[in-house]
Amino acid sequence: MLGEVNLDMPHSGSSTDRFSAQRIAGGDVLLEVYDSASVHGMAKQSLLIAKNNIPKFIDWLEKDISKLTYNRKVQLTFLGEPVPQGRPRTTIVKGKIIVYDPVDSRKYKQLIKYQAYHQYKDKPLEGQLRCDVKVYRSIQASTNNKQRRLKEQGIVRPIVKGDIDNYFKAVTDPLSKIVWKDDAQIVEGFISKYYSENPRIEMTISQV
Template sequence: MSLVIELVVYGEPVPAARPRFNRNGHAYDPSKSRAYKQYVSLEASKQYHGDLIGRKQLVVRIAIYRPIQTSVSRIEHARRAQNIHRPIVKPDTSNYVKLIEDALTGVIWEDDNCIVDLSASKYYSDDPRIEVTVTEAGGMK
């Protein structure tokens, strides 16, 4: 049977921030990114109870649902809720992806280098969250 893992992590998504450096030159994650990464790892471990995935080729689909700002008009709110208008502002999609890949390392997979196909999308929603679907790569051409 084919591998399918579906995770939903509720709450406002947080992108990976640039590492900071202490006085000794050691890099560390800023606190907001570090806390969200720990939260995603914890929520994933509550939802996934299988073995750590090692030597399998994985396809990962990530959907990022950012909150709709309260300052927009009702018409614009409706456009965003219906995905007519999607986020084209910072943070970049890739910054969300990196944090999610890192958070799931050691929970879902041994190393994110097993991801051979990746897609990610940003949306607005009144229910901010991330959704991650992991499947095993089939015989792709």
């Protein structure tokens, strides 16, 4: 290796933070791209660029840096008792039917939005997304010690309302224009329900 240059890259909607270019024998360049958005810390990808392709590569890099990063993941935790999406209400205003959320659903979505703003500081994600959701409901106060242990260990899980699809909708609807541009970007998803002494919803969003 004949030297190393570190360049700070503008985000421009990409999760790439920095790359290191190392010139090696023959004039070729080994490019290492670092992505600090990875949930596992600083992820690194390597590309070998032939010396006669370096000008073309730089031009391509400036136009589309986002192609250097893959499988970005975002992890969010929303504290508080999970509230499933309620049945929409309707009213008539000036002869038009208006559909709106019930009060509990509306307040919960506001709470999710508030926590999302404080946890996610980047630009809204683009492209196809997978969204995995874990719902942790409170353990009922009347639960005996044995059942409480089983619930806390995930052996006994909730089979009472709300339905998992209503939890999914309640937590994903408020994230549009914050975490992603539109929830229509979600092409895959998985949701599961548990009990916990610390009620919350945990979410992992992956680009696919």
